[in-house]
Amino acid sequence: MFKPFQTSRAITGPLYLQIRLHSTTNQPKFGFALDIDGVLIKGNRVIPQAQRALRLLNGENASGKKIPFVLLTNGGGVTEEKKAAQMSRKLDMDILPSQIVLSHSPMRSLVKKYKDTPVLVVGGRERSCKDVAEQYGFQRPIQPDDIHHWEKSVWPFRRVTDDEAYEAQKRYDFSREPIEAIMMFHDSRDWGRDLQIMMDVLRSKNGMIGTQKTDYSVQDTPVYFSNPDFLWSNEFPVPRYGQGAFKTALEAIYKRHTGKELKSTSFGKPHRATYEYAEKILTSLLPNNTPLQRVFAVGDNPAADIAGANAYGWTSILVRTGVFDGKGNSSEFPAKLVCDDIEEAVHWALNEEGLK
Incomplete structure (x- = not known):
């Protein structure tokens, strides 16, 4: 080499x-x-x-x-x-x-603010992004798989497999575990489910999944994206949709549901x-x-x-x-x-x- x-x-x-x-x-x-x-x-x-x-x-x-x-x-x-x-x-x-x-390398800067609080880490294969978050210093990262296993009716269109639910022994109770922030570290592997769960957090009362507030004048949960790319390329002759497209979808759903613009912070180029x-x-x-x-x-x-x-x-x-x-x-x-x-x-x- x-x-x-x-x-x-x-x-x-x-x-x-x-x-x-x-x-x-x-x-x-x-x-x-x-x-x-x-x-x-x-x-x-x-x-x-x-x-x-x-x-x-x-x-x-x-x-x-x-x-x-x-x-x-x-x-x-x-x-x-x-x-x-x-x-x-x-x-x-x-x-x-x-x-x-x-x-997501610059997102290390968020550890000081969210080190000891539950944060929803979205994207990546299996628990890869959860591992990244833990290495950066986040003590309580949660991924959509954890929430899906806690309550399967959150997304009834896909079964939670044993491989996806190996964190189940922790038995999170998200009715008592408020999520303080949403951080998208990589591309979603299940757009439908992840959009649903992110919206469940955003429309909840103070990050408590299963609750629903009625006043959306203030957005309680901060959202952070790591990659604004709308398109990216691989072997396929036409570019693929990236995290920027996912962000566009979330913004559209949030606006339709709340009547408000989603506030978020983005890292990555540019x-x-x-x-x-x-x-x-x-x-x-x-x-x-x-x-x-x-x-x-x-x-x-x-x-x-x-x-x-x-x-x-x-x-x-x-x-x-x-x-x-x-x-x-x-x-x-x-x-x-x-x-x-x-x-x-x-x-x-x-x-x-x-x-x-």
Whole structure:
């Protein structure tokens, strides 16, 4: 395997401080933020140019210099450690957890407020997002499976299997257990059920499922989304609906039921909090946290990758290997440059910085 940036000291401290370039006086003052889906991989297939592009960043360029980079994705549903291991296998090179920024990574900031209170964590396979929430420090994460097992009539259209109900031994009583917040960590695996349960919480009295308030002038339960992507790409020739589409559905149901607009907070690209978090990681890769003078952000989704990079002041590069495959540039969210693939994008950026 190709080796990434190595630390010269023991790994300690926060996740984003686990990796640092060797201290030299001639390190690059720029870095890369690379999207994953549609840039490096498409479904389960590695985009051919991806490995060559990452080798360039790992020092296999004319200058021999390693360039700091993070994988900045609106994907998630697993821990940063699991995602790093997954990407290492697919790309045949070592990717460290501290090079991974998932859509829900910045939601660590919510732990201080909700650490000891029940929160509904939505999305992902089985209990994967519950595991993520617990690793972040949430002490009482609850998932829709828990509520469904507590009261099967909540969603009578699907049976709760033994595999889904292994948390049942805790025997939650949600008639006595108010939910303080809703956090969507990843795409729902059952839109109908999860929309129903989220609405059960939102229309309840102070988060107590099974109750129903009559005054909706104040929204009692905060809602947080990790990924605003309306569309995403995989092997299927037409883009798939993402968490942004789920959010649209929830907003429509909430408006129809209450007559009010749903209030929510969103993380992930193109939102600023995600770029601030990613910048901390990139900065930590250089000696003494040297500020980066330029960041090249490579993505395939104009509404997420390009809009966010432009708003944050990064140099945006749009590639045609994912959601965007049109001629020319995006008309709504134009990038600084449009390339056919990630390899072309990296070559252009290195040339811009004088590292041919």
